[in-house]
Amino acid sequence: xxxxxxxxxxxxxxxxxxxxxxxxxxxxxxxxxxxxxxxxxxxxxxxxxxxxxxxxxxxxxxxxxxxxxxxxxxxxxxxxxxxxxxxxxxxxxxxxxxxxxxxxxxxxxxxxxxxxxxxxxxxxxxxxxxxxxxxxxxxxxxxxxxxxxxxxxxxxxxxxxxxxxxxxxxxxxxxxxxxxxxxxxxxxxxxxxxxxx
Amino acid sequence: xxxxxxxxxxxxxxxxxxxxxxxxxxxxxxxxxxxxxxxxxxxxxxxxxxxxxxxxxxxxxxxxxxxxxxxxxxxxxxxxxxxxxxxxxxxxxxxxxxxxxxxxxxxxxxxxxxxxxxxxxxxxxxxxxxxxxxxxxxxxxxxxxxxxxxxxxxxxxxxxxxxxxxxxxxxxxxxxxxxxxxxxxxxxxxxxxxxxxxxxxxxxxxxxxxxxxxxxxxxxxxxxxxxxxxxxxxxxxxxxxxxxxxxxxxxxxxxxxxxxxxxxxxxxxxxxxxxxxxxxxxxxxxxxxxxxxxxxxxxxxxxxxxxxxxxxxxxxxxxxxxxxxxxxxxxxxxxxxxxxxxxxxxxxxxxxxxxxxxxxxxxxxxxxxxxxxxxxxxxx
Numbered sequence: 001x002x003x004x005x006x007x008x009x010x011x012x013x014x015x016x017x018x019x020x021x022x023x024x025x026x027x028x029x030x031x032x033x034x035x036x037x038x039x040x041x042x043x044x045x046x047x048x049x050x051x052x053x054x055x056x057x058x059x060x061x062x063x064x065x066x067x068x069x070x071x072x073x074x075x076x077x078x079x080x081x082x083x084x085x086x087x088x089x090x091x092x093x094x095x096x097x098x099x100x101x102x103x104x105x106x107x108x109x110x111x112x113x114x115x116x117x118x119x120x121x122x123x124x125x126x127x128x129x130x131x132x133x134x135x136x137x138x139x140x141x142x143x144x145x146x147x148x149x150x151x152x153x154x155x156x157x158x159x160x161x162x163x164x165x166x167x168x169x170x171x172x173x174x175x176x177x178x179x180x181x182x183x184x185x186x187x188x189x190x191x192x193x194x195x196x197x
Numbered sequence: 198x199x200x201x202x203x204x205x206x207x208x209x210x211x212x213x214x215x216x217x218x219x220x221x222x223x224x225x226x227x228x229x230x231x232x233x234x235x236x237x238x239x240x241x242x243x244x245x246x247x248x249x250x251x252x253x254x255x256x257x258x259x260x261x262x263x264x265x266x267x268x269x270x271x272x273x274x275x276x277x278x279x280x281x282x283x284x285x286x287x288x289x290x291x292x293x294x295x296x297x298x299x300x301x302x303x304x305x306x307x308x309x310x311x312x313x314x315x316x317x318x319x320x321x322x323x324x325x326x327x328x329x330x331x332x333x334x335x336x337x338x339x340x341x342x343x344x345x346x347x348x349x350x351x352x353x354x355x356x357x358x359x360x361x362x363x364x365x366x367x368x369x370x371x372x373x374x375x376x377x378x379x380x381x382x383x384x385x386x387x388x389x390x391x392x393x394x395x396x397x398x399x400x401x402x403x404x405x406x407x408x409x410x411x412x413x414x415x416x417x418x419x420x421x422x423x424x425x426x427x428x429x430x431x432x433x434x435x436x437x438x439x440x441x442x443x444x445x446x447x448x449x450x451x452x453x454x455x456x457x458x459x460x461x462x463x464x465x466x467x468x469x470x471x472x473x474x475x476x477x478x479x480x481x482x483x484x485x486x487x488x489x490x491x492x493x494x495x496x497x498x499x500x501x502x503x504x505x506x507x508x509x510x511x512x513x514x515x516x517x518x519x520x521x522x523x524x525x526x527x528x529x530x531x532x533x534x535x536x537x538x539x540x541x542x543x544x545x546x547x548x549x550x551x552x553x554x555x556x557x558x559x560x561x562x563x564x565x566x567x568x569x570x571x572x573x574x575x576x577x
Contacts, residue, residue, distance in 0.1 A: 031340030032218035093301030172319035
């Protein structure tokens with residue numbers, strides 16, 4: 001309990017009140033406005049800022065050759081980088097999707113995927129059973145994924161005319177559900193134009 | 198709890214206050230959160246009902262156990278179940294729902310700033326957006342007077358609950374990404390082990406509790422505005438830094454278990470220091486209440502000495518049991534609980550408030566019960 005200093009006329013100053021106490025009789029609309037504004041800033045402002053900062057670098061929703069002999073159709077939200085001339089990557093929400101053009105292979109897709117599985121297991125990832133899928137172009141493929149406590153990874157391999165194209169996604173666990181979904185949609189659109197021997 | 202001199206009772210007994218516009222903004226955000234995050238929960242349950250229900254059961258059990266632990270740490274004060282539920286819902290659905298949009302954006306921005314292939318981008322993106330998002334829930338609760346967030350201890354408690362809600366729903370969603378993880382029961386259990394126990398102590402409840410203590414101080418203290426802002430923003434910054442440190446590529450080994458364990462140590466130490474400071478301040482406030490607000494015949498300063506710590510309360514009960522038997526010991530536990538309730542109510546709302554009068558009545562009843570079991574002794 002604080003002692004209130006006496007004024008020269010003998011009166012005392014009113015006791016100091018905390019914000020919590022001052023809020024009791026106060027109208028609630030300023031607080032409501034504050035919470036709404038901050039929430040909208042996170043829901044609308046932050047994604048808008050991220051979009052402004054990102055260039056994209058590819059024609060959204062149109063088929064384009066993202067890696068030699070490998071065509072994909074990509075929705076907005078990724079950033080494409082082919083500047084190295086060796087690696088062809090899409091990034092999104094801290095995750096990176098690497099596209100490896102189709103090359104001829106004697107291995108089956110299962111055997112090729114086992115390499116990824118072994119690498120993930122050696123890094124103590126929880127690895128799922130491989131699952132099969134078919135692209136929109138009709139090529140068959142398999143996918144496997146793994147999680148650590150903070151990171152996640154997934155590998156898709158598509159088989160076409162004796163060759164295999166690979167898509168490798170790595171990123172934070174916290175946004176992996178969203179990035180996996182987006183990457184999976186991208187892989188579905190893949191069309192192998194050419195197989196390198 | 199605030200200074201004993203100022204008694205203003207809110208119109209509701211919990212944060213459930215339909216006359217507050219903040220409440221309705223929260224309802225609107227909850228609808229948004231349910232559409233964003235709740236739909237993922239529903240899809241997880243509907244697409245694989247048995248493993249989905251198993252995961253739900255496991256994470257619900259985890260939530261109940263951690264909630265009981267948090268309640269145990271907050272033994273001085275029993276807070277309304279409705280307020281606790283609203284805090285949990287903010288963390289579980291509103292924060293995760295907004296997070297589905299804000300977190301990827303924050304990751305993109307962080308990747309632009311430090312490079313997409315830099316491991317720090319992930320850590321910065323998560324910490325910089327998730328901590329303010331959870332803290333916003335506590336600010337919203339504090340803006341509803343019925344929530345009675347009037348001290349660092351209140352903020353610490355509700356911050357931990359919001360963090361728990363966030364962690365449980367986020368972890369449930371991780372462990373039920375069937376298309377990624379498959380529907381294996383062992384994978385679900387491993388997720389619980391990894392996210393709930395290995396990283397559990399240095400996770401969302403801990404970070405949010407730290408930031409929450411600052412929010413509670415901001416709303417409950419009568420210190421200068423500069424000091425209150427500095428404490429609130431300082432604890433938020435600390436929560437963000439700890440979160441980033443925990444998610445960072447520092448001290449990463451092939452096996453994530455030792456890495457997680459080592460990184461937990463500074464987080465837990467800092468959290469314990471803050472808990473200790475907050476509890477010390479809470480004890481001082483209660484001590485002042487026993488001295489200046491509540492009449493001595495109900496809770497005297499001497500009584501408070503035996504209420505001061507859990508150990509002191511247990512010792513008093515043990516001594517009672519030895520001297521007057523089990524029933525008297527149980528009755529003394531009731532007296533102690535009622536005395537603490539009265540102290541908290543009197544400090545929060547004044548001795549004339551409905552809550553304080555109800556606690557006063559419970560204390561009277563408990564003291565009567567105690568007298569029945571130890572007729573010759575004074576009951577304090």
